[in-house]
Amino acid sequence: MKQILVxxxxxxxxxxxxxxxxxxxxxxxxxTDLNELDISNADDLKDFFKNKHIDFLINCAAYTAVDKAESEPEKAFLINAFAPALLAECAVEYGYTLVHISTDYVFDGKSYKPYVDSDPANATSVYGKSKFEGEQAILKSKANALIIRTSWMYSIYGHNFVKTILRLAEEKQELKVVSDQAGSPTYATDLAKTILQIIESDSVTGTKIYHYSNEGICSWYDFANAIVKIAGLNCKVFPVKTSDFPTAAARPHYSVMDKSAIKRDYNLEIPWWYDSLKVCIELLKQVKD
Ligand SMILES: NC(=O)c1ccc[n+]([C@@H]2O[C@H](COP(=O)([O-])OP(=O)(O)OC[C@H]3O[C@@H](n4cnc5c(N)ncnc54)[C@H](OP(=O)(O)O)[C@@H]3O)[C@@H](O)[C@H]2O)c1
Incomplete structure (x- = not known):
């Protein structure tokens, strides 16, 4: 039995x-979540691992409020950079493999072709910088670790773009959504399955960065249109420019990531973003009915 801490x-x-x-x-x-185990508290972590054997730690904890991070950089760096460094130190000391999740926001979005794992990072937001520092700390630690960068994640759980658009499209006749930022949505179920299959495969060694999202590319405008269409809602979506929607944190204009490495190394077939979106919206409908 593999012992997995999430x-x-x-x-x-x-x-x-x-x-x-x-x-x-x-x-x-x-x-565990913040109440049971604060990943930024070194004493708590040591107490936790002292009497437990863990084979894999999947770190889903993060400071994910991208705009708020601009005014709370200390908190963002504590959770996204300092804490992963602690988790990597503990991985070396207590012998588990760390699976850590990072982000497309480590890139500046100025590329014109999908980012490969080895492309230089150049984050433009506090969130992106803090996540990049977390990656660097893990790489330096020499822990057995897998860092998976993902993008535009959504799920039936929590707050995300899909749920926001569904709510707004039910309330309004018209929506304006930016069409000059391109990326790839990630259905969290697909990523979760991939992480567990990788762990099951028993083939994680060394420290590696991979990219994972669903297949295909779209703009937030395309994504919103697909959500409205699949849900059968009667709301017109209009394309607007990023400059029409100023946000505290700069967003990459192009954050598509090349997934060849993870697909090759783990023999993965990744679903097209539109197909996974249909699955998620169907599930959300069932939860609501
Ligand atoms: N969401 C996206 O679009 C996206 C895109 C790219 C990458 N990612 C990355 O994917 C990973 C998972 O994202 P997600 O959307 O699932 O995040 P999420 O929904 O915001 O969940 C993060 C969880 O971590 C908890 N947490 C915060 N600080 C903690 C601490 N010090 N110790 C323990 N737990 C703590 C949060 O609790 P509270 O809610 O109480 O703070 C929350 O339950 C993150 O690494 C994120 O950076 C996400």
Whole structure:
């Protein structure tokens, strides 16, 4: 039996892993969130690991409020950079493999072709910088670790773009959504499944960065249109420019990531973003009915 600890398990990705846990018979899970285990508290971590054997730690905990991070940089760096460094130190000391989640926001979005894992990072927001520092700390630690950068994540759990657009499209006749930022949505169920399959495969060695999102590319405008269309809502979506919607944190204009490495190394077939979106909206409908 593999012993798996999931931190930050009340968030989108953590909840998806909880949901899938029962399908992985050779794994035993411990789920914690801030109340049970604060990943930025070194003493708490040491107390926790002292008497437990953990094979894999999946770190779903993060400071994810991208705009708020601009005015709370200390908190963002504490959770996104300092805490992953602690988790990596503990990985070396207590012998587990760390699976850590990072973001497309480590890139500046000035590329014109999908970012590969080795492309230089150049984050333009506090959130992106803090996540990049977390990655660097893990890489330096020499822990056995997998860092998976993902983008535009949504799920039936928590707050996300899909749920926001569904709510707004039910309330309004018209919506304006930016069309000059391109990326790839990620259905958190698909990512959670991939993480558990990778752990099951017993082939994680060394420290590596991978990119994972659903297949395909769209703008937030395309994404919003697809959400409205799949849900059968009667709301017109209009394209607008990023400059029409100023936000505290700068967003990358192009944050598409190349997934060849993770697909090759783990023999993965990744669903097209539109197909996964349909699955999520169907589930949200069932939850609502
Ligand atoms: N969401 C996206 O679009 C997206 C895109 C790219 C990458 N990512 C990355 O994917 C990962 C998972 O994201 P998500 O959307 O599932 O995040 P989320 O829904 O915001 O969940 C994060 C969880 O971590 C908890 N947490 C915060 N500080 C903690 C601490 N010090 N110790 C323990 N738990 C703590 C949060 O609790 P509270 O709610 O009480 O703070 C929350 O339950 C993150 O690393 C994120 O950076 C997300």
């Amino acid at each position: 931190t930050g398990s009340n968030g989108q990705l953590g909840n998806e892993i909880k949901h899938l846990a029962g399908s992985f018979a050779n794994m035993e899970f411990i789920f």
